[in-house]
Amino acid sequence: MVKVGIVGASGYTGIELVKIFARHPQVEITFATSDSYVGKQLSDAFPCAYDIPLIAHEAAPLAEADVVFLALPHGASADFAKRALDAGASVIDLSADFRLHDAAVYEKFYGLKHHVPELLPQAVYGLPELHREQIKNSKLIANPGCYPTGVILGLAPIVRAGANDGTIIVDSKSGVSGAGRKPSLTTHFVEVYDNFAPYNIGRVHRHLSEMEQELREIRENATLIFSPHLLPVNRGILSTMYVKLSDGWDEQALRELYADTYRGEPFVRILPSGQIASLAHSVYTNYCVISIHAVPDVGQAIICASIDNLVKGASGQAVQNMNLMFGCSETTALL
């Protein structure tokens, strides 16, 4: 049995981890922490059936866990990761604190000095489709952001093949759970319902840094415009991506490229011609569903990628990483 600890169980990624663990035959929850529900049960924090006691973050018996999942805001995670590693546990961090290799980029996008930059070199960006072998051998996983997961998986083949020419346009639409559980006017029901709103469009959203880091590791000039929008639904991200193609690429060639790239991947699904990825393809699953559409008149292609931001975009991918790290079958509890 893998003994897991959850730090920050009363947020949306925390409860999602618990739901997945309930179906995982090789996992035992050792502790779960919360800042706002200390001394209560998880069933007090959410309308759910999980009677798991919630203890204070500081009271977490880190040494008793094989792996600690950090579902904390960025900034708070970094210190906790160090404590958990020092206590001998592996760490899967769902915050942004270890995603960027370069502390200066982190500081620029997050407006924070990194607390433990000395740990950055050992952190692995936990996208199994790109870094599976490193993940297996790592003790510190930076679980990818929700937007980057779909965007990187959707664009990696095209970037690797050099099939793109110029700036790629990423128009993304996300459900509200991606914004976390802290109340604000932005997430007030009345402001979101019946509405649809772009925000942080252009080249300013924090997740742009992750996308370009990973894509530039593949090919250095990859450049994006990234425009997130808030969708009036709870879960799911759909990214519609516009790529000017370099010479010689058509839909058939793209289809072969994607099929080759993701052959055997358990959680990437390429739709057949005639189908377009929608939120419904991925929500409540760990799949990233991708569709490919050439626009021959104008030499472009449209790539649509759909994920559930709480599953493949957060907790599902975190468990996928744990499965890899602890020798479980990669798909356990995720199908």
Add this chain to the structure above:
Amino acid sequence: MVKVGIVGASGYTGIELVKIFARHPQVEITFATSDSYVGKQLSDAFPCAYDIPLIAHEAAPLAEADVVFLALPHGASADFAKRALDAGASVIDLSADFRLHDAAVYEKFYGLKHHVPELLPQAVYGLPELHREQIKNSKLIANPGCYPTGVILGLAPIVRAGANDGTIIVDSKSGVSGAGRKPSLTTHFVEVYDNFAPYNIGRVHRHLSEMEQELREIRENATLIFSPHLLPVNRGILSTMYVKLSDGWDEQALRELYADTYRGEPFVRILPSGQIASLAHSVYTNYCVISIHAVPDVGQAIICASIDNLVKGASGQAVQNMNLMFGCSETTALL
């Protein structure tokens, strides 16, 4: 022209007042206040086209208004009403502060000592269908609560006729705008969407006090169970009400009773047999739409009443009251 002031324009009832006034040929907005957007425009507080400057509550030039609309939380309204009346303005208070004739009942349900109980005798409960003549001659209107508006209009005929026998069950469902604009976990999009939740059920919700006050003025023993539920929509209240009938009442008799009661009322609509009131009948209108359904086997009747909580349940009714007070046609800006 009627010169109006709005105290609390950056809440949902405040913006709704502004929208209605934009269509009112006899109204001129003299000032609008806000606590959170002082120095900004209404178009900074809402995604709207109204470039109306927002000043601090305390800076409101009360004496320059013919009538001041108070869209403040209960407790805060009472003092402001006194100041406005002292300055010579009429007051239409959208809070609960002047709805209950008895300060002790107010204290019991709202947990607050009433600040200006000396004003209670002159306050008129602003439900035109019950108190039209008093409204015309009043300077202080207690605009009814959202739930009570539909419930009282739906039950008044039956209670007046003595057609009910025993406790009436009121099962109400409300959109989220009724909870106000202040962020909280209860109104967080993710908690409300895909959900439907009863709250304060039984005999504990504050609005029960209003309903029973008004119905007991009609017949003294009127007693309700009132169970509100939070609907995942922005606007509208539907109340489904179960009445055990006293002898001799059938659907035909009830239909005649309601037709007689509301004949000529511009904003009460009784649906014909075969139609059931739904939210869609009333949202974005000032109508209270009522349907009547006898259940002959068991000697009961079901009354459904639908309103838009921000219009007939708040700002529309407030303007209806203003129209009565200032000699405008009652329906101006409300059709």
Add this chain to the structure above:
Amino acid sequence: MVKVGIVGASGYTGIELVKIFARHPQVEITFATSDSYVGKQLSDAFPCAYDIPLIAHEAAPLAEADVVFLALPHGASADFAKRALDAGASVIDLSADFRLHDAAVYEKFYGLKHHVPELLPQAVYGLPELHREQIKNSKLIANPGCYPTGVILGLAPIVRAGANDGTIIVDSKSGVSGAGRKPSLTTHFVEVYDNFAPYNIGRVHRHLSEMEQELREIRENATLIFSPHLLPVNRGILSTMYVKLSDGWDEQALRELYADTYRGEPFVRILPSGQIASLAHSVYTNYCVISIHAVPDVGQAIICASIDNLVKGASGQAVQNMNLMFGCSETTALL
């Protein structure tokens, strides 16, 4: 391995069965049928990852299945059940065709002559909490309706104890998937969204017949008013039920009654004092979640019951029944 056949896999209960089976280690899908997608895959009928071929209803190799799940409209199911039984398979029928013991009541509520009334005596009403032992030994299960599941579980203890006095009011609210997948104006997005609508209120909805049949088996005078409403969400039913209490019953006594009744039940959850059942308690689970609220002033109680109409109200309960019939652990694939 249990070999299952699904007749009607391209409807909402069909796909839900497939999702549950994907997690069931002792089930193998032998065939899946559809009327509208013959020759296609399930992934053509739904945005999902299940590449299961869909054959015509008539082509179903019934004899190859241990159990056939019928996800067909009422009327169509009865004949199919006979064919499957004759072929040696067990049958779990998700339609209404075998729920009512009395063909005359069926005819009255469904407007159809029953096709195989001779099978009615052997059909078991598949509500495990009431009929677990009979289910284990049956070859023909009438899987309960969605509304009746929550209502019967919510009221059975009180009716059995004789704690109720007079007509019980059942005010139910359901998500739209309960209405099936066939397009109609009633289920058109624009008509449902932003709306909330009562329908078939009083004593006319078909499901009333099931509720009263089961409750009258417990105590013969049980009588309900049943008012369903259409909620603008996909899944879930919340029923708010109003019971006049007979003498001597208070909240404490009711709590003990429900705790005793459902002790050890894996899928009934009674909420502690202070919590109220909401849709979020049950959706995407096989739980029926119940909360109990006395209203002492007026001698009544409010019982709230929440289920997911597609899980405990249909496909989850069907699998729970299958688990019982085939000796699997009752909770397999359902937690």
Add this chain to the structure above:
Amino acid sequence: MVKVGIVGASGYTGIELVKIFARHPQVEITFATSDSYVGKQLSDAFPCAYDIPLIAHEAAPLAEADVVFLALPHGASADFAKRALDAGASVIDLSADFRLHDAAVYEKFYGLKHHVPELLPQAVYGLPELHREQIKNSKLIANPGCYPTGVILGLAPIVRAGANDGTIIVDSKSGVSGAGRKPSLTTHFVEVYDNFAPYNIGRVHRHLSEMEQELREIRENATLIFSPHLLPVNRGILSTMYVKLSDGWDEQALRELYADTYRGEPFVRILPSGQIASLAHSVYTNYCVISIHAVPDVGQAIICASIDNLVKGASGQAVQNMNLMFGCSETTALL
């Protein structure tokens, strides 16, 4: 008084016309037709308070109207327009039948031979911001499509100024009412809710033809990729448009360009720097709300345009056109 006839009053654009006319002091509804509700009232076709009799299309007394609004599917409209013109009425056609100047383009995009191509030369594309003077003098208005209205208004300044370089990406998101009231699986509540789906992406959607026609009248090489998506809301279209800028253009220059272009336009609103157009800016209004965002690093600009598809994208714009044609103030009934 302008005497108006409505052909097709029981669809979403029909009821929206009626709502607007209810506030229009110079309009009198002469007749309203429907195919599915002949002999009934508008209040039977919608949950509304309009007791307007619905007659058969063929029974419409066209000669009694000053202007006939055609809210019919494309194909059906063309013939009706001819009849109405022959009867002496002006025509405002909300279908696509007269929007494309070239019958061959119509045939290509709509798969239909045009029935009355001889009328095309006299039809005016009813976008007041581009063709106000022609509209005033026309008897046959082709009311623009919903997507084209926002897209053309959002791009016209940039195209006229030659500020764009290469293919423009238009990523549009629309509420469901744009798909009409006819039930289909695509508009079934359960399929749309909790979902978000691209459709007809690339260069295949019918509305692309309108957009390019109008933009190419301004500058001949204008070329778009147009990707519509179905949003789970009832109303509103938001288009996010990506433009590669030609040399010398920055945000300041763009802001001046848009301010100059739309100065004095009553229904175009350019948001100040720091605000982004969202659905909430325009729904239930006749505004087209535009925001401008340069992305300097990559020499591009993002233009966001928001309209209500039923108001500025259909019935509101139709009334704006009528106001122009009949000498009413352009904004009457539309503020």
